[in-house]
Amino acid sequence: MDNDSLDSLYENNQQGINIKAYLLKGLTYWYLFVIFIPASYIVAHFLNKYAIPTYGLHATVMVKEESKEEDIAGGLQLFRGRENLQTQEGILLSYSLSLKAVNELDFGVSYFKDERFRSNFEIYKNTPFIVNFDSTYTQHNNIAVYIIPKSKTNYKLIIEDFEVEKELKFGQQFTQNNFSFNITLKEPNKTDSKVFKSKYFFIKNDPRNVINGYLSRLDVEVSPERSSILWLWLIGTVPQKDADYLNKLVEVYIRQGLEAKNAKANSIIEFIDEQLEDVSDSLNLSESNMQIFKQQTKTMNISEEGSLLLNNLNTSNNLLKTQKNKLNYYQYLKKEIERTDSSTMLAAPTVVDINDPVLLNYLEKYTDAVTDQEILSVNIINENGIPISRAANIKISKIRKRIYAHSIKNIEVAERQISATTKEVSKINRKIDRLPVNERRIINIQRKFTINDDIYTILLKRRMEAAITQASNKADKIALDVARAEDANRKSPDTGGNQRKALMLGFILPVLIIVALEFLNNKIQDKSEIENGTKIPIIGTIGHNDKDTGLPIFEHRKSPIAESFRSLRTNLQYLLKDPSQKIITVTSSISGEGKSFVSSNLAGVLAISQKKTLLLGLDLRKPKLQEDFNYYTEKGLSTYLIGQNTFDEVVKDTGLENMYIALSGPVPPNPAELIESPKMIEFLEHAKKEFDYIVIDTPPVAIVTDALLLTKISDTYVYVMRQNYTRKNVLKLINDLKKASNLESLSIVLNDISFKKGLGYSYGYGYGYGYGYGQGYYDDDIETKKTLKHKIKNILKIK
Numbered sequence: 001m002d003n004d005s006l007d008s009l010y011e012n013n014q015q016g017i018n019i020k021a022y023l024l025k026g027l028t029y030w031y032l033f034v035i036f037i038p039a040s041y042i043v044a045h046f047l048n049k050y051a052i053p054t055y056g057l058h059a060t061v062m063v064k065e066e067s068k069e070e071d072i073a074g075g076l077q078l079f080r081g082r083e084n085l086q087t088q089e090g091i092l093l094s095y096s097l098s099l100k101a102v103n104e105l106d107f108g109v110s111y112f113k114d115e116r117f118r119s120n121f122e123i124y125k126n127t128p129f130i131v132n133f134d135s136t137y138t139q140h141n142n143i144a145v146y147i148i149p150k151s152k153t154n155y156k157l158i159i160e161d162f163e164v165e166k167e168l169k170f171g172q173q174f175t176q177n178n179f180s181f182n183i184t185l186k187e188p189n190k191t192d193s194k195v196f197k198s199k200y201f202f203i204k205n206d207p208r209n210v211i212n213g214y215l216s217r218l219d220v221e222v223s224p225e226r227s228s229i230l231w232l233w234l235i236g237t238v239p240q241k242d243a244d245y246l247n248k249l250v251e252v253y254i255r256q257g258l259e260a261k262n263a264k265a266n267s268i269i270e271f272i273d274e275q276l277e278d279v280s281d282s283l284n285l286s287e288s289n290m291q292i293f294k295q296q297t298k299t300m301n302i303s304e305e306g307s308l309l310l311n312n313l314n315t316s317n318n319l320l321k322t323q324k325n326k327l328n329y330y331q332y333l334k335k336e337i338e339r340t341d342s343s344t345m346l347a348a349p350t351v352v353d354i355n356d357p358v359l360l361n362y363l364e365k366y367t368d369a370v371t372d373q374e375i376l377s378v379n380i381i382n383e384n385g386i387p388i389s390r391a392a393n394i395k396i397s398k399i400r401k402r403i404y405a406h407s408i409k410n411i412e413v414a415e416r417q418i419s420a421t422t423k424e425v426s427k428i429n430r431k432i433d434r435l436p437v438n439e440r441r442i443i444n445i446q447r448k449f450t451i452n453d454d455i456y457t458i459l460l461k462r463r464m465e466a467a468i469t470q471a472s473n474k475a476d477k478i479a480l481d482v483a484r485a486e487d488a489n490r491k492s493p494d495t496g497g498n499q500r501k502a503l504m505l506g507f508i509l510p511v512l513i514i515v516a517l518e519f520l521n522n523k524i525q526d527k528s529e530i531e532n533g534t535k536i537p538i539i540g541t542i543g544h545n546d547k548d549t550g551l552p553i554f555e556h557r558k559s560p561i562a563e564s565f566r567s568l569r570t571n572l573q574y575l576l577k578d579p580s581q582k583i584i585t586v587t588s589s590i591s592g593e594g595k596s597f598v599s600s601n602l603a604g605v606l607a608i609s610q611k612k613t614l615l616l617g618l619d620l621r622k623p624k625l626q627e628d629f630n631y632y633t634e635k636g637l638s639t640y641l642i643g644q645n646t647f648d649e650v651v652k653d654t655g656l657e658n659m660y661i662a663l664s665g666p667v668p669p670n671p672a673e674l675i676e677s678p679k680m681i682e683f684l685e686h687a688k689k690e691f692d693y694i695v696i697d698t699p700p701v702a703i704v705t706d707a708l709l710l711t712k713i714s715d716t717y718v719y720v721m722r723q724n725y726t727r728k729n730v731l732k733l734i735n736d737l738k739k740a741s742n743l744e745s746l747s748i749v750l751n752d753i754s755f756k757k758g759l760g761y762s763y764g765y766g767y768g769y770g771y772g773y774g775q776g777y778y779d780d781d782i783e784t785k786k787t788l789k790h791k792i793k794n795i796l797k798i799k
Helices: 003-014 019-028 030-050 085-092 095-103 193-197 207-217 239-297 304-338 357-375 388-433 437-471 495-520 527-533 560-575 595-608 625-629 637-641 671-675 678-690 706-710 730-741 788-795
Strands: 054-063 109-115 118-122 129-133 145-149 154-159 164-169 174-176 179-185 200-204 218-222 229-236 477-481 489-492 538-543 583-588 613-617 659-662 693-697 716-722 746-753
Touching: 019 030, 019 495, 030 495, 054 085, 054 239, 085 218, 085 229, 085 239, 095 207, 095 239, 129 145, 129 200, 207 218, 207 229, 229 239, 239 437, 239 477, 304 388, 304 437, 357 388, 527 538, 527 730, 527 746, 538 560, 560 595, 560 716, 560 746, 583 595, 595 613, 595 625, 595 659, 595 693, 595 716, 595 746, 613 625, 613 678, 637 671, 637 678, 671 678, 671 706, 678 693, 730 746
Parallel strands: 538 746, 583 693, 583 716, 613 659, 613 693, 716 746
Antiparallel strands: 054 229, 054 477, 054 489, 109 118, 109 200, 129 179, 145 154, 145 200, 154 164, 174 179, 218 229
16 A cells, blocks of 8 residues: 555544544443442532531611701711711721620620531520539630530530540539539420430630631621612521621610710710809809998999990900910810820810811811721721721821811910900000999909809800700611521522532543543553554454454354454455565564464464465564464474475464464574575565465564564565553554654554443444444354343453
């Protein structure tokens, strides 16, 4: 066959992907799917049954907008117009808020039921007993204490960390290693008998771990967007416990907001009370002096001039008092700012009738920042990546500096105004000094009384306003929906999803195993692997020989393996078109690939077709043909090549129709030289005259090169490969041999294929002219009735 014919055959072999072959290869390992798919499903069922389920809960809170009418103490808008929702999220996620909630809940001890396959199943309030700790002991956190109730009176106590195991009575105090407690049944008379067959344990919790555990699971979000509704989400294994936590957190959150508002009002009332106390003393003194003076002097009225001067003096003194109030207030601010405590609340200027819009704006921002600083966790991050508590500190510092600068400036202004007003008062007083003595004295007493009375009245009014505001304070957060355990949404395990994943995994794992086995397997398993690795054609596939003979072609002529050799014979006839082409050289890469088996049966199938055939054993190093034919002799090809025997003495009749054999003879020390000798050519020329075909069994080419010594006289080379035995790197070897030795007429036979492997081979593989078995053409000559045992062994590939 020429190169064009070989290339054409190779291109035909490469057309498309043999999907059927891959599917059948998967069927080879069907037992992996039978094992893994049910096993995966069973594992999924086990996980679904014994996994501790998780549930999702939620609560919703609405943050109200404050109206601008909610002012306090004469116009100070004390509270922010609209809460910053990001800040509110931070408050809800703060450690301090969660700490308050946990402290108000009974989360100090966690109770668990130690069940089979799930030992950490928390039962919360469904525990049949309770633990009573002795507060005089420090106790131990996070140590599992096992309880096995024996009866309504006794139980078994196990503490593995302390190596303690003893029986105690319910109510009996246990004390050891700063651990002191007693255990009592909740309802002894109603305790189910199942309790006495179960095992429980409890753990005294570290509050920090409890809080951090909830904060790690808590999620807060605004929904819908741009609304004032906050959703609190929590996923856990104990719905009732999580619901209690969420509801308590919301309760503390709302209460804390109201307390913050009341605290601001309280600071204003305290400031006013301090001022009232001073003014009240002055007012009482002035009133007492007025009464004493009138009784002593019998003076009741003031002259018209005196009244005018008194009015002017009162006006100036009121102005002076107002200016002094401003001075006192701004000095108060300056003093408070100079203190190191940055969280001090500052009283508003309106409480002393000071109208300062700039300062009011500063104080409102300052109050909000101080509130945030007190309740926000350091772990909450704003949109700029800075912790909110740190951002609040920075904001407070900036506002305090502005308030301080504003106070210094207003102190200077107030001092100048006081100086000017004091001069005006002095001028009026000089005029009063020219009045009669009694009139002057009564005017002075009246002036002081009027001033103190006006101030006292104003302060009382402001205090009343602040008290009313405090009494009417309402929380600016409302709980819309509370968390309910009965409404919890189950999150895991996803029973249906796990089963689907298990079935998929049960299918994928065998596929991966098959792929891995195929990837790691360096043996040729499929003829497509040969076709993809070389252009050399495959002229035949030989099935596994399960017969008790090495020559099934004669003893089982209707068997599938005999049919495969007939197909091989047909394909060889297309290679050897010329009647002068008679020499067929059979070789392989290494021993064990079935080279001698193929040579013997190929010669046999040629002989059966009425062709006189000689089987020549040219493996002078490790002969094997004599074992197959059970024929041993000291005369053979080696003795012929050294001139000891003639052609007729070496060539023997096998007793089989048209089949003759020439064995290798004794093993010589120089087989290669003998094969290259003229006697070898002489032998083959003689054989070509007497026989129609000469089949030469040669040594493996990967071990020795004896087979390649016949390239000049051989008409075709048949290279035998064996399924699951020949390595894939042989394909490179055979390609190199063809190129280096110019073996144009080289073909491949794949031997010992197993049709149980599902590779889909056909014995009639050739150039399109052959025919295969499996279509009713042949029948095995021996029909064996197999028992159930044999069938099972056959399925499991047990020989």
